[in-house]
Amino acid sequence: MIDARKSDQPQSQPLRGVVPDEVLRHGEDVAKLSLRVADEIGLGAYERLVLAWGARIHDIGKARVPTGILEKPGPLTPAERGLIEQHPAWGVEMAPQSPIMVREIVLHHHERWDGSGYPEHLNGPNIPLLARIVAVCDVFDALVSDRPYRSAWSREDAVTYIEHASGREFDPSVVDAFMRVMNASA
Numbered sequence: 001m002i003d004a005r006k007s008d009q010p011q012s013q014p015l016r017g018v019v020p021d022e023v024l025r026h027g028e029d030v031a032k033l034s035l036r037v038a039d040e041i042g043l044g045a046y047e048r049l050v051l052a053w054g055a056r057i058h059d060i061g062k063a064r065v066p067t068g069i070l071e072k073p074g075p076l077t078p079a080e081r082g083l084i085e086q087h088p089a090w091g092v093e094m095a096p097q098s099p100i101m102v103r104e105i106v107l108h109h110h111e112r113w114d115g116s117g118y119p120e121h122l123n124g125p126n127i128p129l130l131a132r133i134v135a136v137c138d139v140f141d142a143l144v145s146d147r148p149y150r151s152a153w154s155r156e157d158a159v160t161y162i163e164h165a166s167g168r169e170f171d172p173s174v175v176d177a178f179m180r181v182m183n184a185s186a
């Protein structure tokens with residue numbers, strides 16, 4: 001999956017050199033939540049280590065997206081949306097020394113269970129498990145965080161969104177584990 005996307009790589013934007021603080025904060029929180037979900041699923045020590053690594057850097061490719069687009073307070077144009085959707089592939093380029101399972105998290109964290117995600121439109125169990133875990137925790141953390149274009153959702157509303165997207169956007173078994181984590185900390 002990693003090697004399949006070499007020839008059609010889009011032209012990268014220049015590296016800005018600084019990842020916005022919010023991307024770093026988001027990565028840390030997604031990693032913490034992903035590990036709690038991993039505990040529920042019963043992942044082993046190596047997978048947990050890889051998961052924490054990949055979750056922390058999953059959005060590193062956003063360092064190549066112009067700040068004005070990342071922090072735009074209004075709707076994105078199709079061209080701007082297209083640039084943002086390059087961030088998983090750019091992230092893989094920026095982590096050439098990471099283990100392949102880490103790079104799979106970076107590349108596939110926006111895939112969806114029904115195949116409607118990006119960049120490779122993988123579906124179901126074809127999406128690496130660790131990327132499926134990060135996908136759920138990524139969306140949850142994004143929803144409960146303020147964004148330039150909207151205020152943070154309540155925890156309850158975000159949990160309801162995740163639950164309703166099970167089997168469409170997210171792996172149902174990962175959502176089940178996520179719900180157990182949420183119920184345990186309610």
Ligand SMILES: [Fe+2]
Nearest residue numbers: 058059109110
């Ligand atoms: Fe992302």
